[in-house]
Amino acid sequence: MLTTVYALLYYVAFAVFAGGIAWRVYEYAKTPQPANIVTTPAPVTRAGVVWRMFKEVLFFESLWKSNKWIWIFAQLFHASLWLILVRHARYFIDPVPALVVLAQPFGKYAGLTFVLGALGLLARRMFVARVRYISAPSDYLMLLLFLGIGISGLSMTFVNPVDIVGVKAFFLGLMTFNWQPLPGSPALLIHLGLVALWMLIFPFSKLVHAPGVFFSPTRNMVDNPREKFRPVPWMPAVSEVSFDPPHGTRK
Amino acid sequence: MAEDYKVIEELTTEEAQTDPLYVPEPVDGASEHIRSFPAAAEFEEKLGYPGERPANWQEVALNKMDELRGKFRSFRLFLDICVKCGACTDKCHYYMGTADPNNMPVGRQDLLRSVYRRYFTLPGKWFPSLVGARDLTEEVLDEWYTYYFQCSECRRCSVFCPYGIDTAEITMAAREILDSVGYGMKYTNEIIGKVFDIGNNLGLPKPALQSTLEDLEEEIEEDTGVPVRLPLDEPADILLVTPSADFFAEPHIDGLIGYAKVFHATGAKWTLSSYASEAANFAMFIGSYENMRRIALRIRKAAIDLGVKRIIIGECGHAWRAAYQFLNTLAGPCDFLDPKYPVPQHICEYTWDAIQAGKQKFDKSQNDHIKLTYHDSCNVARASRMGDYPGGQFDIPRNIIKAVCNNFYEMPEGTTREATLCCGGGGGLLTDDIMEIRKKGGSPRMKALKQARDEYGVNKMAAICAICKSQFTKIMPDHGFAVDDIMSVHQLVSNAIILPGSEQEKELMEEQTEERADAAE
Numbered sequence: 168m169l170t171t172v173y174a175l176l177y178y179v180a181f182a183v184f185a186g187g188i189a190w191r192v193y194e195y196a197k198t199p200q201p202a203n204i205v206t207t208p209a210p211v212t213r214a215g216v217v218w219r220m221f222k223e224v225l226f227f228e229s230l231w232k233s234n235k236w237i238w239i240f241a242q243l244f245h246a247s248l249w250l251i252l253v254r255h256a257r258y259f260i261d262p263v264p265a266l267v268v269l270a271q272p273f274g275k276y277a278g279l280t281f282v283l284g285a286l287g288l289l290a291r292r293m294f295v296a297r298v299r300y301i302s303a304p305s306d307y308l309m310l311l312l313f314l315g316i317g318i319s320g321l322s323m324t325f326v327n328p329v330d331i332v333g334v335k336a337f338f339l340g341l342m343t344f345n346w347q348p349l350p351g352s353p354a355l356l357i358h359l360g361l362v363a364l365w366m367l368i369f370p371f372s373k374l375v376h377a378p379g380v381f382f383s384p385t386r387n388m389v390d391n392p393r394e395k396f397r398p399v400p401w402m403p404a405v406s407e408v409s410f411d412p413p414h415g416t417r418k
Numbered sequence: 419m420a421e422d423y424k425v426i427e428e429l430t431t432e433e434a435q436t437d438p439l440y441v442p443e444p445v446d447g448a449s450e451h452i453r454s455f456p457a458a459a460e461f462e463e464k465l466g467y468p469g470e471r472p473a474n475w476q477e478v479a480l481n482k483m484d485e486l487r488g489k490f491r492s493f494r495l496f497l498d499i500c501v502k503c504g505a506c507t508d509k510c511h512y513y514m515g516t517a518d519p520n521n522m523p524v525g526r527q528d529l530l531r532s533v534y535r536r537y538f539t540l541p542g543k544w545f546p547s548l549v550g551a552r553d554l555t556e557e558v559l560d561e562w563y564t565y566y567f568q569c570s571e572c573r574r575c576s577v578f579c580p581y582g583i584d585t586a587e588i589t590m591a592a593r594e595i596l597d598s599v600g601y602g603m604k605y606t607n608e609i610i611g612k613v614f615d616i617g618n619n620l621g622l623p624k625p626a627l628q629s630t631l632e633d634l635e636e637e638i639e640e641d642t643g644v645p646v647r648l649p650l651d652e653p654a655d656i657l658l659v660t661p662s663a664d665f666f667a668e669p670h671i672d673g674l675i676g677y678a679k680v681f682h683a684t685g686a687k688w689t690l691s692s693y694a695s696e697a698a699n700f701a702m703f704i705g706s707y708e709n710m711r712r713i714a715l716r717i718r719k720a721a722i723d724l725g726v727k728r729i730i731i732g733e734c735g736h737a738w739r740a741a742y743q744f745l746n747t748l749a750g751p752c753d754f755l756d757p758k759y760p761v762p763q764h765i766c767e768y769t770w771d772a773i774q775a776g777k778q779k780f781d782k783s784q785n786d787h788i789k790l791t792y793h794d795s796c797n798v799a800r801a802s803r804m805g806d807y808p809g810g811q812f813d814i815p816r817n818i819i820k821a822v823c824n825n826f827y828e829m830p831e832g833t834t835r836e837a838t839l840c841c842g843g844g845g846g847l848l849t850d851d852i853m854e855i856r857k858k859g860g861s862p863r864m865k866a867l868k869q870a871r872d873e874y875g876v877n878k879m880a881a882i883c884a885i886c887k888s889q890f891t892k893i894m895p896d897h898g899f900a901v902d903d904i905m906s907v908h909q910l911v912s913n914a915i916i917l918p919g920s921e922q923e924k925e926l927m928e929e930q931t932e933e934r935a936d937a938a939e
Contacts, residue, residue, distance in 0.1 A: 194494070198494050203747070204587070204743060204801070206573060206576045207803055208803065211803075215808075223582075233578035292504075297443075300525065301507065304547070373499065376581055382491060383495060383496075383499075385582035386581070392744075393746060393760040396746055398747065398750075399711075399748065402748075405751075410719045411614060414616060414624065
């Protein structure tokens with residue numbers, strides 16, 4: 168029964184997650200950006216833009232300029248998340264690739280820094296009046312969701328180990344449509360339930376900042392409006408327009 | 419500060435009065451009373467908007483919002499991806515100057531984002547209070563009008579946002595939505611109408627322009643003994659399009675004299691146009707591509723009619739953005755111009771090229787009574803470039819200044835270049851009916867200027883933006899400066915340039931002969 172519920176939950180969650188993100192990306196890709204509105208100073212070559220985006224996405228360059236505290240917590244949070252994701256790949260791939268084996272010890276402790284980062288962000292949200300003002304209940308709940316995922320995960324790593332061989336069998340079974348029983352540890356059920364919830368809300372929430380940042384026109388455009396002509400797709404060409412009449416021709 | 423403006427306790431401390439980047443704690447509703455006059459029906463209609471609010475205005479507004487998110491990726495994306503991290507919350511000069519949380523960039527965006535969420539996202543439709551979504555009511559519309567006209571679209575927030583979210587894009591869209599239900603701003607929309615009717619923001623018809631230019635020619639000749647021309651509607655190689663304030667206001671007009679002298683000294687064949695007698699494009703402020711294009715097309719037509727090879731834009735911040743980022747898109751391609759030159763060029767690029775060519779003579783001592791600082795105008799800094807490398811927009815004006823002026827000092831770090839603070843009057847706010855927001859929004863810049871004064875004895879500030887210059891003549895007197903302590907960059911050029919055959923050249927040569935004689939003795 169439990170296995171069936173979680174199996175179905177994960178099929179649905181994955182479909183919503185992948186389909187939803189694909190839909191968002193499609194929306195952003197098809198919506199035109201008529202004028203070049205890059206925030207300057209900006210790179211004047213495509214390669215320069217790739218470098219700018221690289222610094223932005225991995226090192227949060229703008230956030231660094233902006234606020235060191237947010238930067239520290241955000242880096243703790245996101246860098247840890249990457250390590251955790253890589254480490255978790257071992258539950259979905261057999262045999263486990265070398266990179267994932269390598270990430271294992273770091274990934275374990277990344278759980279701690281992940282929770283620390285989330286707590287830092289939560290503290291700012293609660294105690295900095297400006298940030299509190301702009302926070303909706305969903306902004307707090309999002310952080311609590313991450314804390315729930317992180318703490319339930321840590322409890323399995325450091326307090327009550329679960330049958331991870333069984334967990335891996337369950338997920339490999341899901342992927343090959345050959346269901347295997349899910350171990351019944353409460354921490355595991357909470358952990359997996361919250362992760363599924365995270366996947367379900369991802370495409371409908373601010374979490375779309377992850378794919379979205381790549382589409383940000385103030386960051387991803389080359390500073391070349393004088394060199395490259397970009398017509399407005401929904402306006403007639405300049406050859407088809409009429410001009411205001413010269414002045415003095417009317418009363 | 420002044421008279422009967424609302425006093426915010428937070429902003430009266432010593433630190434708040436001196437630190438240009440002082441961040442107050444939020445005070446709800448601190449600037450909710452500052453509202454510009456809405457536009458009358460005839461001015462809305464002239465721009466293609468309804469004169470009266472339609473009975474089904476909610477539907478119209480939401481349809482407009484839907485239309486805009488299909489036309490502008492910036493708008494759709496920026497509404498979706500904000501994570502409310504708070505990085506922008508202390509970056510807006512209007513927030514710093516008023517402490518009103520709706521003037522925090524994200525606070526301002528949320529006024530519209532909350533409505534977008536309610537009608538266009540699943541969580542907002544299902545759980546509005548969970549995600550801070552709200553219905554579009556009349557109060558919300560009024561709130562939009564109040565606070566979207568307390569934004570100067572300066573893009574300072576977009577520099578600091580980890581996703582590059584630019585509040586200016588949201589403000590422009592919001593103003594377009596307001597206009598779509600007949601709720602536009604008097605100042606911006608009357609001015610756009612004037613451009614359509616007469617050709618420029620100030621409403622100067624051709625005869626007035628003509629006589630102004632003739633007066634200036636006389637003035638220059640009296641001053642220098644050289645007949646420098648300011649041609650209007652004459653066939654030429656260069657079309658100069660400049661903000662109409664350059665024909666009228668101080669210190670703008672001294673900048674225009676500077677351009678004329680540089681053109682004269684370089685032997686350029688240039689002209690102004692009475693049809694395209696305005697570089698400003700206030701339609702950008704209200705986010706209206708249709709109206710922005712109508713104004714931009716004037717430059718195209720004038721360039722074709724006058725048979726010019728290149729277009730040069732005078733000193734103006736948002737006009738330089740409208741030209742640099744929008745002219746090609748809205749009125750291009752300009753393949754009838756000489757491909758050797760970028761389209762368009764900035765007057766500072768032209769002057770700096772001339773200085774680098776080394777053929778111009780300058781007497782820098784003419785500016786020795788000045789201890790100068792330079793104000794980077796927002797649109798020049800964050801929405802354009804000069805020269806061929808990123809950041810040329812910061813260096814080229816400074817290079818010019820240093821070539822004509824001996825005493826130059828920077829304002830404090832964090833208030834210049836890409837982090838420059840707005841003058842407080844940009845984005846269509848340069849109207850006396852909202853002087854309170856202009857003065858409060860300009861206060862961070864004023865504090866930075868006063869630091870430069872206290873540290874280096876700075877007594878003048880130069881800028882290359884018509885709006886900045888007008889704004890500073892209004893707010894600098896509150897801070898112990900004179901009305902004419904704000905200068906055009908080309909005014910400094912004008913002071914120092916030695917025109918061939920001029921009185922100044924003769925004087926300089928005499929001085930040099932005397933010096934040589936003295937040295938010989």
